[in-house]
Amino acid sequence: MPPTKACCAHDHDCETADCGVAYSLYKHVAVDQVRCLNEANVGSCRNVLRPWHTRLDAVETPLRSNEDDDEQEFLLHIPFDGSVKLKAISVIARGPLGTAPGRMRAYINRDDLDFGTAAQAAPVQEWELAVDGDARGVIEYPTQVAKFTGVHSLDLLLSGASGGMDYIEVHFIGLKGEFAERRRQAVETVYELRPVPGDGQKIPGIGDGAHWHA
Template sequence: MACMHNHSCEEHECGSQWSLYKHIDFPRVSALNESVAGSVKAVFKSWDHRLDNSSECLESNEDDPELIVYIPFTSDVKIKSISVIGGTEGTSPSRMRAFINRDGIDFSDAQEMAPVQEWELAENVQGELEYQTKYSRFQGVANLTLHFPENFGAETTKIIYIGLRGEATQIKRDVVATIVYEALPNPSDHKLPSETGGTSQVL
């Protein structure tokens, strides 16, 4: 479902609500079928700069409008809505499909797998639309993959901005891994009597 974003952003503090880009693991962000390698990273920016198209945008290869965008996070996040600003003259994506916590999705996978949610997109060149998620399904998101299978008839697809509204947990991804690792029992700390020649107590 798309909602109009037509209020005063200063009064509603939109900048803070659309701040999940600060929790993106930028070195690991990637896209499939981008015409310029690494250009996908330019579409993640602050809400205040969402209409700034002076910098590089994400564009698909010529005669192939399909795009896949992989977005890993530095901490688990909860995503309430997504905003996508595309190009003009039919280059905006017309459909978006989301996959959660799945690494390495390619175009074959995306076509065969059922997405967590799918949206029909409008040409949102003014950044006035946001697409609500099924919020209960977008909890504990470590990475998000967005599949844009088609556009409004142009030979290429262009994306200027992808915004994510929600909140992040306080636990960083590397910290979670450390906690899990340290929680595993160390066999050397729990030796059996036959291994030590005496008695031992397992705490």
């Protein structure tokens, strides 16, 4: 299946349109479990998952891949604290010219991915990313929603520096969709409504020598 194209969905006043509510899935990310393979600064992957209204803010340590002449890529693992329906993704890269990633592949509900297994597995969906990194924050990449329902974890493989640089850099990743509380397993408790005849239990409120009898 060919990569999905971007959709220019935010060429309006996002405050008026209340885009922040739609892009609020960051609140349901299990941040302490977010990890990224091949990030230049360990832990920087957590800096890109934040509120929509901060998407254009400067980031002291953006998510950057290690420098490599052949492969510029990183694999970001995003677990949620419940089930989500993912409708779109925003990727903003405001680094040096030519360092924006050119392609994104998404996998869901996988805890075993590394670059080797990702290369062998078919992504749920992939996109061609904006060459300029969407520096103005007006582009979103829509998902095939039916394939992104019941998502407990999301893996994003971003690769290919758009301008031929030896690393890629991302400043913001936004997740648009709906959240459903994690279903808690019901615990069934059985109460004995009356004592079993002959079990020797005392009758409440009656003398010490009184017991149930058959």
